[in-house]
Amino acid sequence: MLELVNLSKSYAGGRVKAVDNVSLKVHQGEIFGFLGPNGAGKTTTIKMIVGLLQPDEGTILIDGINLEKDPLAAKRKIDVPDHPDVYEKLTGIEYLNFLGDVYQVPAETRRERLEHYLEIFELKDAVKDLIGSYSHGMKQKLVLTGALLHDPPVWIMDEPMVGLDPRSAFLLKDLMAGHWFFRPQV
Template sequence: MTRNSTAIATRSLTKRFGSESAVDGLELSVDHGTVYGFLGPNGAGKTTTMRMLTSLTQPTDGQAWIDGNPVSDRDAIRESIGYLPEEPPVFDELTGREQLEYFGRLRDIPATEMETRIVDWLDRFDLTDDADKRIDDYSKGMRQKIGLIQALLHEPDVVFLDEPTSGLDPRAARTVLDVIAELTDDGHTVFLSTHILSVVEELADVVGVLYEGDLVAEGSPAELTARMEAEEGTTLEDVFLSVTAERGPAAPRSATEGTGDAADSQDEQATDQ
């Protein structure tokens, strides 16, 4: 399949729930091999956007494409995307290894190749000794690691990550950041939603700030912070606070806090992962 010039594109992408617009006319164009940092306070529409881009939620209006294929065509985009929601889609009754093998079979990864990848990823995230324990006995951080591995196991071109360092200790969080950097070095695209602005400043090529369903600012971290210099603001946090101030107070939270967005059901995620 010929690779499209953009990894992610949207045109007037909109999602309404009753009379309320969760996402309102979103226009995005994300190049291959980049990290797109997607920022916004709780309720801004970030999770709704990611669910539309991964075909889990149908838009009310507008269109979206992954590598030139419409997200309405699940079969066309299925192998191209990986998705880690804030609550990883795992089955408590399975072991970590069984969970990854289950998803590997869903993705039609050849058995030998799948086992090699699983072993390598378990080792990378220090899960080898716990791989044959039930996920029900895992900590939040261990569940997060399994969820990330399964999102990456089939080596997708475009990866959607919603708070990927949530619940992780500093060493594991650093591993995640290193993995994201390696993915883009290899030409993959990462759509990264997080409240940890230092992560975005370190990794993102482009940053978009969503507020009340609208994209209120977009540009490289350097471009956005340059806009604040006249107001003596020099960090991405200054930008975040500035562009959201007109509609009400919003502040980024610390690395230990979650977003509070509702999780998808396990059955739905298992099918679509």
């Protein structure tokens, strides 16, 4: 599902090595996390995986697709709920429908998934309100709902529990654990 081959990234003209020759494979159904102190290269690696930073060296394969050679196809295979920086002048449902349009989620599938995730994250009553009126935690849950809307095979998350209440954090962990139990195995 995700493979990094000899991935490296430097800053300060090559003097500071943030990521040094990292290789790993994360297989279907596995949950993998980076642990380490600030400055260890965790977020830099994640930013390279999602295409926000270009590696100095190495290859990133997402569900078998080379990120450098076919970035759009590779990015369709992932979700990236990071910081809840969303369009505050939109309502929650406008934001979610925008993402559904971007990811070309069919109307009936979109309706079913939105109903499911809005129920789980307790956003049904707030989804018609302007995002600018949401708390940080509500925005985080909206971003998660939007990220899961297109049912990506690979979930890339950088500190996804930040801003979530304990119940929502538990539910997200449950969703992560059950992700492959409910997907067709290819």
